[in-house]
Amino acid sequence: MTQQVATPAIDVHGLEKRFNGKTVVQDLTLQVPHGRIYGFLGPNGSGKTTTIRMLCGLLTPDAGTGTCLGLDIVKEAARIKRQVGYMTQRFSLYEDLSIRENLEFVGRVYGMDDLKRRVGHALERLDLVSRQHQLAGQLSGGWKQRLALASCLLHEPRLLLLDEPTAGVDPMARREFWDEIHRLAAEGLTVLVSTHYMDEAERCHAIAYIAYGRLMAKGTVDEVIGRSGLVTWTVIGSGLDRIARALAEDSRVVTVAAFGTTLHVSGTDRDALAAALAPLRADPSLRLEPGEATLEDVFILLMRQSRAELRAA
Amino acid sequence: MGRFSVSRWFAVLIKEFVQMRRDRLTFGMMIGIPVIQLALFGFAINSDPKALPTAVRAADSSVYARSLVSALGNSGYFRIVREAASEAEVERLLQAGEVQFALTIPAGFARDILRGQRPAILVEADATDPAATSNALAALQVVARTAFDRDLTGPALALRAHPDPVELRVHRRYNPEGISQYNVVPGLMGVILTMTMVMMTALAVTRERERGTMEALLAMPVRPGEVMLGKIVPYIFVGYVQVVLILLAAHHVFGVPMVGSLLLLSLMLILFMAANLAVGFTFSTIAKNQLQAMQMSFFFFLPSILLSGFMFPFRGMPDWAQAIGEVLPLTHFLRIVRGIMLKGSGWTEIEREVWALAAFLIAATVVALKRYRQTLD
Ligand SMILES: Nc1ncnc2c1ncn2[C@@H]1O[C@H](COP(=O)(O)OP(=O)(O)OP(=O)(O)O)[C@@H](O)[C@H]1O
Numbered sequence: 001m002t003q004q005v006a007t008p009a010i011d012v013h014g015l016e017k018r019f020n021g022k023t024v025v026q027d028l029t030l031q032v033p034h035g036r037i038y039g040f041l042g043p044n045g046s047g048k049t050t051t052i053r054m055l056c057g058l059l060t061p062d063a064g065t066g067t068c069l070g071l072d073i074v075k076e077a078a079r080i081k082r083q084v085g086y087m088t089q090r091f092s093l094y095e096d097l098s099i100r101e102n103l104e105f106v107g108r109v110y111g112m113d114d115l116k117r118r119v120g121h122a123l124e125r126l127d128l129v130s131r132q133h134q135l136a137g138q139l140s141g142g143w144k145q146r147l148a149l150a151s152c153l154l155h156e157p158r159l160l161l162l163d164e165p166t167a168g169v170d171p172m173a174r175r176e177f178w179d180e181i182h183r184l185a186a187e188g189l190t191v192l193v194s195t196h197y198m199d200e201a202e203r204c205h206a207i208a209y210i211a212y213g214r215l216m217a218k219g220t221v222d223e224v225i226g227r228s229g230l231v232t233w234t235v236i237g238s239g240l241d242r243i244a245r246a247l248a249e250d251s252r253v254v255t256v257a258a259f260g261t262t263l264h265v266s267g268t269d270r271d272a273l274a275a276a277l278a279p280l281r282a283d284p285s286l287r288l289e290p291g292e293a294t295l296e297d298v299f300i301l302l303m304r305q306s307r308a309e310l311r312a313a
Numbered sequence: 314m315g316r317f318s319v320s321r322w323f324a325v326l327i328k329e330f331v332q333m334r335r336d337r338l339t340f341g342m343m344i345g346i347p348v349i350q351l352a353l354f355g356f357a358i359n360s361d362p363k364a365l366p367t368a369v370r371a372a373d374s375s376v377y378a379r380s381l382v383s384a385l386g387n388s389g390y391f392r393i394v395r396e397a398a399s400e401a402e403v404e405r406l407l408q409a410g411e412v413q414f415a416l417t418i419p420a421g422f423a424r425d426i427l428r429g430q431r432p433a434i435l436v437e438a439d440a441t442d443p444a445a446t447s448n449a450l451a452a453l454q455v456v457a458r459t460a461f462d463r464d465l466t467g468p469a470l471a472l473r474a475h476p477d478p479v480e481l482r483v484h485r486r487y488n489p490e491g492i493s494q495y496n497v498v499p500g501l502m503g504v505i506l507t508m509t510m511v512m513m514t515a516l517a518v519t520r521e522r523e524r525g526t527m528e529a530l531l532a533m534p535v536r537p538g539e540v541m542l543g544k545i546v547p548y549i550f551v552g553y554v555q556v557v558l559i560l561l562a563a564h565h566v567f568g569v570p571m572v573g574s575l576l577l578l579s580l581m582l583i584l585f586m587a588a589n590l591a592v593g594f595t596f597s598t599i600a601k602n603q604l605q606a607m608q609m610s611f612f613f614f615l616p617s618i619l620l621s622g623f624m625f626p627f628r629g630m631p632d633w634a635q636a637i638g639e640v641l642p643l644t645h646f647l648r649i650v651r652g653i654m655l656k657g658s659g660w661t662e663i664e665r666e667v668w669a670l671a672a673f674l675i676a677a678t679v680v681a682l683k684r685y686r687q688t689l690d
């Protein structure tokens with residue numbers, strides 16, 4: 001136990017995974033302390049699911065070492081599985097079992113005592129008591145997600161690996177879901193959660209951004225934004241669509257995003273960006289204000305950088 | 314929308330061809346199965362079995378006895394494999410299925426022939442499968458009439474004129490009336506079990522993979538052996554329900570006797586079902602989808618039904634086909650179930666088949682467990 005407190009809940013070094021000669025995760029080093037909520041972000045196909053699978057022993061890394069809860073991810077995968085709750089990206093409960101039967105199955109596999117009470121408790125928390133005998137396959141997409149989360153929490157894991165747990169979940173349920181995650185983390189549970197939502201990233205204690213299999217940034221949201229060195233201006237006025245199209249072609253500008261009556265422009269070089277925006281200052285119908293870079297801007301920058309590096313390599 | 318559109322039809326057509334081409338295994342099976350069927354039906358199957366193993370117990374060593382034995386061999390239908398020393402040995406050889414026929418030549422055979430007394434030769438045939446023995450028994454009549462032609466010369470020549478110098482007493486053992494249901498109905502039990510057991514397990518695991526539930530299952534702390542047994546045992550129950558149905562029908566509808574021990578049969582059923590389930594489990598570790606699993610089951614079923622001795626007499630097949638047949642669990646189970654039900658065989662008579670089944674079960678289980686992946690790699 002003492003060793004597990006000293007080492008981070010997740011501690012992996014130089015993880016690598018290849019499929020048919022194609023490297024999909026490369027030199028991935030990650031530490032997640034106990035009781036933390038760690039966001040895992042990155043574009044589609046960047047290797048998030050693959051990394052999570054390596055962490056819980058479902059895939060064997062081609063290189064690298066590491067521990068989960070102090071247990072070796074290759075040699076002690078069986079013991080890791082007992083203490084980890086893994087929620088898959090694709091719904092993987094039995095559609096032809098009822099909600100209750102699914103939960104009971106999971107409970108029995110983990111050899112839990114007091115099964116009836118625990119399942120009952122989980123159903124109450126999910127607010128699914130009245131529908132417990134309905135087949136899981138008949139649930140709507142969002143409810144399936146919620147059931148899947150309940151089932152991977154049933155055995156009281158010490159580490160949660162959630163792969164896009166809120167995809168297709170309504171805002172209210174998403175809010176409840178994150179409240180629940182924070183409550184669990186406060187009790188000492190460690191959570192690694194992959195997501196494509198920026199607001200969810202902001203609710204994490206720390207995030208890691210992965211693109212094309214390589215970790216591009218990690219730290220708190222503010223750290224990641226700060227370290228990116230992005231400078232942002234907001235343009236307010238009319239005729240913004242035309243301006244946005246012109247700016248997007250400009251190599252001094254990294255991102256341009258239109259939000260109704262405002263335009264969000266960012267770049268890495270303060271002076272170059274100012275020069276690019278100079279012609280707009282002359283237009284009396286437009287107003288320029290210094291803005292703040294968002295996580296989204298940073299991610300677009302990181303994605304471009306990694307793509308450029310990949311091409312250079 | 315209402316009219317048939319060639320371009321839309323073409324869109325579906327192309328998609329189907331692309332999907333067909335992508336599923337290599339299915340494509341291979343579609344070509345492979347007819348080839349195998351041709352080979353099996355064309356070369357392996359022979360409804361006129363020859364060279365059937367025969368034991369001879371001769372209490373007379375005269376030239377006449379020897380002529381009879383060599384004439385048997387020359388007929389092509391009989392292959393003398395044993396000289397039995399006693400009645401008990403004859404009984405044992407037949408019961409264990411080591412020989413198809415046993416001939417007993419009485420003492421004073423030569424003397425009785427020369428006296429024109431038409432000595433009686435006892436021919437015992439294992440008639441559990443009437444199809445396997447009928448042609449041979451017909452040939453035997455000719456053999457008995459002509460075997461002594463060369464020996465009966467000089468003063469004995471007159472004896473040739475008599476239609477038959479010897480009397481043939483044919484005992485069709487275990488199935489005296491030659492009822493084919495006696496053979497088919499117990500065999501059907503094995504065939505039905507093979508089909509359901511292999512296919513059900515092959516599908517049960519493949520289904521998990523196809524529906525994506527495998528990933529969650531693998532992420533849970535459940536061991537391969539636990540998954541395997543958990544998936545197999547329910548089908549053993551299903552198998553027993555099938556067996557009860559078939560046994561009831563065998564007894565009440567077809568009047569098939571049950572000479573041996575029901576308990577022994579039940580135990581053998583477990584072994585046989587387990588062997589087939591292990592095959593199904595192995596298939597499920599190879600198949601990528603349920604269609605492939607179905608096809609692999611069929612791939613296994615085809616030789617099982619054709620080469621096991623269920624449809625066609627085992628001893629009528631060429632050696633290579635018999636060698637394949639010997640590997641299949643159904644072959645051994647058929648011998649066991651026919652032995653127990655029709656011949657009243659006990660442990661000693663079926664022991665060899667039991668070991669063969671057990672060896673198959675162990676091999677299939679090892680392959681299944683070796684192939685079962687605890688990861689998604
Ligand atoms: N079993 C597999 N065989 C071959 N390639 C694979 C396999 N699994 C994943 N990949 C490839 O690995 C890369 C990373 O996939 P992964 O599923 O980890 O991405 P992801 O970050 O989870 O994407 P998403 O956000 O879309 O879920 C992809 O290019 C994918 O095509």
Ligand SMILES: [Mg+2]
Binds near residue numbers: 048089
């Ligand atoms: Mg993914």
